[in-house]
Amino acid sequence: MSDYSRRRIITAGLSTVAGAAGLAVAARLASRYGLMPPDSGGVYGIGESLTYATQRLVMAQGSAAREFERSRISAKPHVNYPAGPPRDEEFGRLRAGQFAEWRLIVDGLVERPGAHSVAGLKGMPRATQITHQACEEGWSYIAEWSGVRLSHLLQLAGVKPQARYVVYYSHQPHWWDSIDMAEALHPQTLIAYEMNGEDLPEPHGAPLRMKVPRQLGYKNVKHLVRLTVTDSLKNVGNGLGSSAPSVGFAWYAGI
Amino acid sequence: MASSAYIPDVKGDDEDAVVHSAAVRITHWINMISFIGLLVSGIAILLVHPRLYWGETGSVETGSLIDLPLPFVLKGQNGWGRSLHFLSAWFSVVNGLVYVASGLVTRHFGRNLLPARADLTWSSVTAFVSELRMRREAKDALAYNVHQRLAYAGVIFVLFPVLIWSGFAMSPALTSVFPVLVNLPGGQQSARTIHFFVASALVLFLVGHVGMVWLTGFTKQLRAMITGRGTRGRERG
Numbered sequence: 001m002s003d004y005s006r007r008r009i010i011t012a013g014l015s016t017v018a019g020a021a022g023l024a025v026a027a028r029l030a031s032r033y034g035l036m037p038p039d040s041g042g043v044y045g046i047g048e049s050l051t052y053a054t055q056r057l058v059m060a061q062g063s064a065a066r067e068f069e070r071s072r073i074s075a076k077p078h079v080n081y082p083a084g085p086p087r088d089e090e091f092g093r094l095r096a097g098q099f100a101e102w103r104l105i106v107d108g109l110v111e112r113p114g115a116h117s118v119a120g121l122k123g124m125p126r127a128t129q130i131t132h133q134a135c136e137e138g139w140s141y142i143a144e145w146s147g148v149r150l151s152h153l154l155q156l157a158g159v160k161p162q163a164r165y166v167v168y169y170s171h172q173p174h175w176w177d178s179i180d181m182a183e184a185l186h187p188q189t190l191i192a193y194e195m196n197g198e199d200l201p202e203p204h205g206a207p208l209r210m211k212v213p214r215q216l217g218y219k220n221v222k223h224l225v226r227l228t229v230t231d232s233l234k235n236v237g238n239g240l241g242s243s244a245p246s247v248g249f250a251w252y253a254g255i
Numbered sequence: 256m257a258s259s260a261y262i263p264d265v266k267g268d269d270e271d272a273v274v275h276s277a278a279v280r281i282t283h284w285i286n287m288i289s290f291i292g293l294l295v296s297g298i299a300i301l302l303v304h305p306r307l308y309w310g311e312t313g314s315v316e317t318g319s320l321i322d323l324p325l326p327f328v329l330k331g332q333n334g335w336g337r338s339l340h341f342l343s344a345w346f347s348v349v350n351g352l353v354y355v356a357s358g359l360v361t362r363h364f365g366r367n368l369l370p371a372r373a374d375l376t377w378s379s380v381t382a383f384v385s386e387l388r389m390r391r392e393a394k395d396a397l398a399y400n401v402h403q404r405l406a407y408a409g410v411i412f413v414l415f416p417v418l419i420w421s422g423f424a425m426s427p428a429l430t431s432v433f434p435v436l437v438n439l440p441g442g443q444q445s446a447r448t449i450h451f452f453v454a455s456a457l458v459l460f461l462v463g464h465v466g467m468v469w470l471t472g473f474t475k476q477l478r479a480m481i482t483g484r485g486t487r488g489r490e491r492g
Contacts, residue, residue: 044338050345055429058429059432063431065431068311074317134427134443136334138300140313140444141312142312214427214428216427244334247334250334250337254426255427
């Protein structure tokens with residue numbers, strides 16, 4: 001074997017080892033700084049982790065989803081409602097009472113757990129945005145959303161320092177999702193109760209819907225009933241941070 | 256002839272010339288694998304909603320730019336499509352950066368891919384057309400000719416960057432930081448449509464690329480891209 005080819009083999013071996021070590025260190029560091037998504041396992045987890053970590057770093061200085069003029073609001077916002085409206089008796093009763101009895105529970109790692117009525121939320125500082133909502137499938141629309149900032153609710157509840165995620169649940173069983181604190185505390189992340197100037201229509205999630213405009217539409221869980229602040233998603237549901245990964249969708253949807 | 260402006264870096268006899276550097280060969284095959292991943296998953300994503308729009312918004316309730324003659328067959332299954340697409344895209348982009356960096360360091364682009372100014376003339380285009388008719392081009396190949404250079408440079412410096420940019424323009428997170436990404440083409444749906452057409456152009460290039468490899472000796476070309484050794488210029492008359 002010539003010196004030349006031996007040197008090449010040694011160089012290649014050393015760079016492979018260095019690369020692998022570098023990746024391992026990067027993963028450890030990413031994990032320490034909260035840059036690993038809950039669905040980081042498996043082959044696809046490599047792509048999800050790189051995307052999530054990179055976008056969190058790119059957005060670290062703060063950013064805002066684009067907002068539009070009122071004239072840009074879509075005339076026919078597409079309704080994505082594969083499961084259809086909730087058919088259970090309780091929802092029927094709440095609907096018949098114009099959702100006056102609806103409660104949004106706030107619990108988990110907070111100083112003051114509690115529950116809010118829709119009227120109570122409407123009495124809080126109101127935030128309005130006209131934003132673009134895109135579905136993973138490819139379609140999209142622009143709508144106006146009004147509600148209370150999630151950050152305001154979290155401030156009222158007093159989030160404990162170890163909090164890292166907010167998990168949120170629909171009235172529909174098996175429909176839940178979560179976002180990290182960066183997204184939860186973002187001023188455009190809303191608990192929406194109005195769409196295009198009217199009470200949230202039922203197919204769009206009456207009476208309350210999560211609105212996360214820096215991510216895809218499926219993060220915007222409808223018929224919101226509960227917010228749980230947590231430091232880990234490992235023991236929540238499937239441990240993947242959302243009901244979406246169990247049907248193949250990624251937890252992080254900033255894409 | 257058209258390729259006269261290029262001095263090939265072939266030393267001595269042509270029999271065992273290094274026609275592709277290690278960097279080019281490795282990045283070529285990684286790129287091929289990630290391109291297949293991108294293509295398969297891209298088709299899967301498209302088959303969830305094979306309708307294209309222009310502007311900011313669009314859905315089945317609105318008019319479209321183009322209704323592709325494809326069924327909405329994969330509805331509810333695009334999760335894996337996107338995961339595979341992004342995994343492949345990461346490989347493709349990192350691989351592409353390595354390729355571009357090594358190409359700059361070794362001056363691969365200047366020597367082998369960028370056309371010489373003297374060749375960007377009308378007469379070289381007409382010469383190419385006449386040569387194509389006679390199909391002599393492949394046999395005369397000592398270095399890449401001006402048309403190969405234009406095709407490769409176009410793919411590397413135009414199509415791939417536009418593809419990546421239009422992909423970024425569909426990300427609500429990235430456009431929250433850089434709104435110009437999506438405002439420039441006039442909206443998220445425009446970016447999606449551009450992404451589709453640029454990807455289609457790359458598929459056309461791929462067909463042409465594989466076709467030319469076939470015409471000029473598939474085994475010989477494959478061997479050159481694997482081992483780096485080739486017999487460039489042997490058939491010169």
